[in-house]
Structures are given as structure tokens and as C-alpha cells.
Amino acid sequence: KNEVEQxxxxxxxxxxxxxxxxxxxxxxxxxxxxxxxxxxxGIVSLFMLSSGKKKHGRLIATINIQEKHxxxxxxxSHPRDSAVYICAxxxxxxxxxxxxxxxxxxxxxxP
Amino acid sequence: GAGVxxxxxxxxxxxGKDVELRCDPISGHTALYWYRQRLGQGLEFLIYFQGNxxxxxxxxxxxxxxAERTGESVSTLTIQRTQQxxxxxxxxxxxxxxxLGKLFFGSGTQLSVL
Numbered sequence: 001k002n003e004v005e006q007x008x009x010x011x012x013x014x015x016x017x018x019x020x021x022x023x024x025x026x027x028x029x030x031x032x033x034x035x036x037x038x039x040x041x042g043i044v045s046l047f048m049l050s051s052g053k054k055k056h057g058r059l060i061a062t063i064n065i066q067e068k069h070x071x072x073x074x075x076x077s078h079p080r081d082s083a084v085y086i087c088a089x090x091x092x093x094x095x096x097x098x099x100x101x102x103x104x105x106x107x108x109x110x111p
Numbered sequence: 112g113a114g115v116x117x118x119x120x121x122x123x124x125x126x127g128k129d130v131e132l133r134c135d136p137i138s139g140h141t142a143l144y145w146y147r148q149r150l151g152q153g154l155e156f157l158i159y160f161q162g163n164x165x166x167x168x169x170x171x172x173x174x175x176x177x178a179e180r181t182g183e184s185v186s187t188l189t190i191q192r193t194q195q196x197x198x199x200x201x202x203x204x205x206x207x208x209x210x211l212g213k214l215f216f217g218s219g220t221q222l223s224v225l
Binding site for chain 1: 144148153154155156157158159167169170200202204212213214215216218219
């Protein structure tokens with residue numbers, strides 16, 4: 001079963017700062033998900049990536065398959081980015097199995 | 112609708128009663144997942160359906176939990192003889208195909224067992 005470690009667990013930063021959230025996993029995977037959970041509880045999928053880098057607005061996600069590591073970056077952070085960010089990977093790498101979630105990074109951006 | 116729909120949005124029940132939660136995935140999505148999130152805790156995988164394959168039930172916490180899905184449509188999660196520790200938000204998500212598509216989440220069912 002895949003084990004997922006996220007860091008940091010909690011992060012408080014000032015508006016405008018560059019944010020990096022890290023995710024490491026133990027078993028090789030076909031794809032990794034980054035999710036955002038808003039304070040109200042709703043969950044939004046930010047990225048699903050299997051190699052390289054993806055960018056959406058101020059969000060950038062990278063993955064290094066060989067090192068079993070992914071990062072989520074937020075440029076020019078804003079208070080509305082405050083949320084819990086969660087990475088998720090297939091339980092055993094791929095195929096017909098469920099997902100294992102990291103414990104999440106609780107991000108607070110102060111104005 | 113365009114998104115994943117879950118019902119009911121809130122359910123209060125007495126300990127020992129059975130409950131049934133429903134998830135309507137996005138049309139055409141072959142993969143459907145059920146998760147649970149207890150207050151202040153992370154997401155916990157429960158069960159996963161992919162097309163007509165046998166579901167991955169490895170996350171179900173006990174035999175009181177079961178889920179069904181008819182084809183690639185609606186899924187129901189049933190909890191029998193509910194216990195207070197079953198209180199949580201139950202979330203459903205769907206994707207175009209397992210692990211190869213973005214996940215789309217419903218807004219969840221808040222279950223409270225008194």
C-alpha cells in the first residue's frame with residue numbers, strides 16, 4: 001500500500017509570498033492528484049499529473065517519478081488561497097485500486 | 112446536472128438504524144469513489160468502482176458498510192446498524208477513468224449518528 005507524506009502540515013505566509021507544498025510517496029504510480037479543500041469543506045481537484053509539470057493560473061504542480069515526489073507551488077499568494085491542500089496517489093501504484101491521501105497541508109495566507 | 116450530486120446533504124439518525132447515501136456521478140465517468148472525512152481528520156478511502164470491474168472494497172471499515180453501483184450510474188453507500196463513530200462527511204467523487212482523470216467531488220453528506 002502506498003504511503004504518502006506531505007509537508008509542511010501547517011503553513012502561514014503573507015500575501016504575495018511564493019508557496020511550496022511537498023508530497024512524497026512510497027510506491028511508483030501512474031498519476032498523482034492535488035486537491036484543494038476549502039474552509040467550507042468543498043473539495044476541488046487542482047491537478048492530475050503523471051509526469052513533468054502542469055500550470056493553471058498561479059498554481060504550478062511538478063512531479064518527479066524517479067524520486068517519487070511532487071510539489072505544488074502557488075505564486076503571488078492571496079488570502080483566498082487559504083485552504084487545505086491534499087495530494088493523493090493510487091493505493092498500489094495504479095490499476096484497479098483506490099487512492100491514498102496525504103494528511104493535507106493547512107495553508108493560511110494573511111493579508 | 113453538470114457535477115457530482117449527493118443526497119441527502121445532511122442526515123441525522125439514531126444509533127442502530129440503517130442509512131443509505133446516494134451519489135450521482137457525472138455522466139460518462141466510469142470511476143466512482145466513496146470517501147469519509149471525520150471532523151478534523153483527513154480523507155479516508157472507502158470503496159472504488161471502475162466500470163464493470165469488481166469494486167475495490169479495501170477501505171470499508173467494517174461489514175456494516177456496503178456499496179453498490181449499477182453500471183456506470185448511481186451509487187449507494189449503505190451503513191447498517193449505525194454507530195456514533197460513523198458520524199462523518201461522506202464524499203463521493205467520479206472521474207473519466209481510474210487514476211487517469213481529474214477527480215470531481217460532490218458536496219458530501221454530513222451524517223450525524225446520535
